[in-house]
Amino acid sequence: MNILLTGGAGYIGSHTLIELISEHHSVVVVDNLSNSNKESLTRVEQITGVKIPFYEADIRDRDALEVVFSAHNFDCCIHFAGLKAVGDSVTHPWEYYDNNIGGTLVLVDVMRKHGCKNIIFSSSATVYGEPSMIPITEECPKGHCTNPYGWTKWMIEEILTDLHTADVKKDDSNPWNVVLLRYFNPIGAHKSGLIGENPNGIPTNLMPYITQVAVGKLDKLHVYGNDYNTPDGTGVRDYIHVVDLARGHVKALQAIENNCGIAVYNLGTGKGYSVLDVVHAFEEANSVQIPYVIEQRRPGDVGICYSASDKAFIELGWKAHYDIVDMCRDSWKWQKMNPNGYESL
Ligand code: NAD
Numbered sequence: 001m002n003i004l005l006t007g008g009a010g011y012i013g014s015h016t017l018i019e020l021i022s023e024h025h026s027v028v029v030v031d032n033l034s035n036s037n038k039e040s041l042t043r044v045e046q047i048t049g050v051k052i053p054f055y056e057a058d059i060r061d062r063d064a065l066e067v068v069f070s071a072h073n074f075d076c077c078i079h080f081a082g083l084k085a086v087g088d089s090v091t092h093p094w095e096y097y098d099n100n101i102g103g104t105l106v107l108v109d110v111m112r113k114h115g116c117k118n119i120i121f122s123s124s125a126t127v128y129g130e131p132s133m134i135p136i137t138e139e140c141p142k143g144h145c146t147n148p149y150g151w152t153k154w155m156i157e158e159i160l161t162d163l164h165t166a167d168v169k170k171d172d173s174n175p176w177n178v179v180l181l182r183y184f185n186p187i188g189a190h191k192s193g194l195i196g197e198n199p200n201g202i203p204t205n206l207m208p209y210i211t212q213v214a215v216g217k218l219d220k221l222h223v224y225g226n227d228y229n230t231p232d233g234t235g236v237r238d239y240i241h242v243v244d245l246a247r248g249h250v251k252a253l254q255a256i257e258n259n260c261g262i263a264v265y266n267l268g269t270g271k272g273y274s275v276l277d278v279v280h281a282f283e284e285a286n287s288v289q290i291p292y293v294i295e296q297r298r299p300g301d302v303g304i305c306y307s308a309s310d311k312a313f314i315e316l317g318w319k320a321h322y323d324i325v326d327m328c329r330d331s332w333k334w335q336k337m338n339p340n341g342y343e344s345l
């Protein structure tokens with residue numbers, strides 16, 4: 001297939017490029033580099049031996065998207081582009097609604113004008129809010145999000161669903177096919193250590209914080225709460241290797257090919273690990289110590305969040321293969337080889 005990746009220079013996009021190329025898909029990337037570095041694409045080219053057509057453009061820029069869509073015939077768009085820092089979204093809500101929702105509105109308008117009505121969207125387990133069931137199936141009702149970032153995912157899911165529903169109602173001969181992928185907690189990196197997560201400033205997510213403690217950039221980990229109703233009191237999440245997540249996108253193309261209409265899949269492992277489980281797994285996998293202190297709970301956090309991922313297995317034949325030790329090993333390899341991320345270049 002000919003596939004457009006918006007946000008393809010980012011963490012998940014760059015890993016997905018490799019998996020798409022290895023399955024012989026043609027790819028084009030649009031990214032405004034607001035949270036990424038073009039070097040990630042150079043590294044993907046190094047890994048795959050394939051030149052990646054790249055447009056440095058903002059998806060809110062209709063004219064720029066017109067140029068891209070006029071130059072290529074896309075079968076599908078995998079839409080990663082978006083701002084994703086939860087805390088930042090609380091202080092800059094307008095920027096998040098404008099970028100994530102405004103960007104998606106322009107993108108889908110240009111797509112439909114060019115007859116490409118197949119989209120795979122990067123959603124998040126955050127749409128479940130405080131989940132009403134554990135493990136979380138796709139039938140779990142969407143919940144109340146605790147931040148603007150979460151609401152953008154929640155609303156974009158609704159927008160894309162409505163586009164499909166409207167087409168069906170008016171008997172459109174080329175209706176939208178929409179795959180909503182709800183990611184759990186992606187960590188890890190490509191086994192080469194050449195690409196990985198490259199957070200700006202002090203990381204807010206657990207794994208990049210741990211790797212920066214391990215590499216000596218940060219003193220110690222702050223564990224947010226040990227009084228949750230979990231085996232050791234610390235928060236439990238469903239960590240998934242980014243390469244497994246990337247392969248989920250390749251499998252999701254099958255749903256598009258089968259004219260799925262609307263399809264929703266959780267991408268997780270189905271296993272929950274606590275913060276301290278991750279710390280101990282990291283220490284064992286890499287023979288490094290991670291000093292930590294227990295702090296108050298972080299506002300907005302839920303105690304337990306992990307997926308039921310059977311639906312993706314039954315319908316797409318996808319399941320995660322890597323375990324927590326692999327994730328810790330690969331995250332550390334990336335950090336060790338690139339102590340300052342892509343910025344060290
Ligand atoms: P990332 O920041 O590494 O990648 C996003 C990319 O989009 C970046 O390269 C950025 O420069 C680009 N971008 C942002 N706004 C843009 C715009 N207006 N026009 C063009 N490019 C733009 O993030 P990621 O971790 O790779 O996440 C990819 C997607 O998955 C995001 O939509 C994110 O919200 C979603 N997601 C991520 C996680 C996670 O834990 N990483 C979890 C759930 C969902």
Ligand code: UD1
Pocket residue numbers: 084086124125126150185204205206207209221222223224225234235236237275298300301302
């Ligand atoms: C967060 C976001 C989620 C987003 C995801 C990926 C919130 C409430 N949720 O998920 O919307 O999709 O990131 O960007 O922010 N922890 C520590 N110390 C740290 C960092 C984290 O103890 O320094 C704990 C957290 O309390 C949590 C677990 O580690 O229990 C995972 O946290 P994190 O990596 O931030 O992911 P989520 O909060 O699950």
